[in-house]
Amino acid sequence: MGKALPELSAGDRDRIIEMAWEDRTPFEAIELQFGLPEKDVIRLMRQSMKPSSFRMWRKRVTGRSTKHRQQRPFVSGRFRSANQKGS
Numbered sequence: 736m737g738k739a740l741p742e743l744s745a746g747d748r749d750r751i752i753e754m755a756w757e758d759r760t761p762f763e764a765i766e767l768q769f770g771l772p773e774k775d776v777i778r779l780m781r782q783s784m785k786p787s788s789f790r791m792w793r794k795r796v797t798g799r800s801t802k803h804r805q806q807r808p809f810v811s812g813r814f815r816s817a818n819q820k821g822s
Contacts, residue, residue, distance in 0.1 A: 740775055740778060741770065747769060748783065750818060751765055752779070752783055755776050756792065758801050
């Protein structure tokens, strides 16, 4: 069933899940910060959530332009959470 997800601390897992739920945090930001590409974020979400919650999340983010940097309609004014690593 593919390669295993990398070892993540409980805090990192929680933060990735939080970022995945945020409308304005693109998958690319999660990959940049944690090295987890979109397909692995989806796998993590599937493993961490009840099936009904996962379906709700997938419906919410599928096609959402703000979750994919290339589809975002703006360049400036990017939101950064106080919990997000980096400068």
